[in-house]
Amino acid sequence: MAQRTRADALSRERIVEAAVELLDADGERGLTFRTLTERLATGPGAIYWHVPNKGELLAAATASVIGDALTVATTGSPWEEIRALGIGLFEAIDRxxxxxxxxxxxxxxxxxxxxxxxxxxSIGRRVSALGVPEATWFTATSALAHYIFGAAGQNAANARVLRSGGTDRAEYLRAAASAWEELDPAEFPFLKSIADQVREHDDREQFLTGIDLILTGITAQGRT
Structure with a gap:
């Protein structure tokens, strides 16, 4: 990589951007100050001036990606904005x-x-705008946040396993659905009944439907 010029001054933002690139390529193990100095064609002192340690660098990289994911258009509909926040976080965790x-x-x-x-x-402001009782704001916001991170994290983990094994997602789902269809109906009546839904489901649509189910429950409290 060509040596950077003085005019191309190193900034905290550029350091964080490079850190995200290294994390995307090789995970946390691939992010060291040595690999970062090589990526930025600079000395470690210049990086330490902006970011004193790896922990802060990881926190800054996380904050940068999350900041982008939380940027959603104001639509006037708290429900739709919560869905947009959810899918933004879902896709960020997937990428x-x-x-x-x-x-x-x-x-x-x-x-x-x-x-x-x-x-x-970001989530809580939209929850409060739904008109639900203030006493439920923390619980409702926590329920949404835990669902978003849990579902998005599991989806990303599934994708990593499939990629590492060179397995096609559609083929994997067909195999899973076929296996469930062969289960003993007396022992696994529910799994057998939903096997066909598993075969054709869309992960993002399923994720958004989960958000809608939670929001339906949250808003129902405001009508009681």
Missing amino acids: HPWLSAQLAVQLSRSPWSSVTPRIFD
């Missing part, structure tokens, strides 16, 4: 395989850091 683990770390260990407040406030 960045390392993100789910980093979110889990920040949500559990650093709820006061920049990421957790931004996520909960």
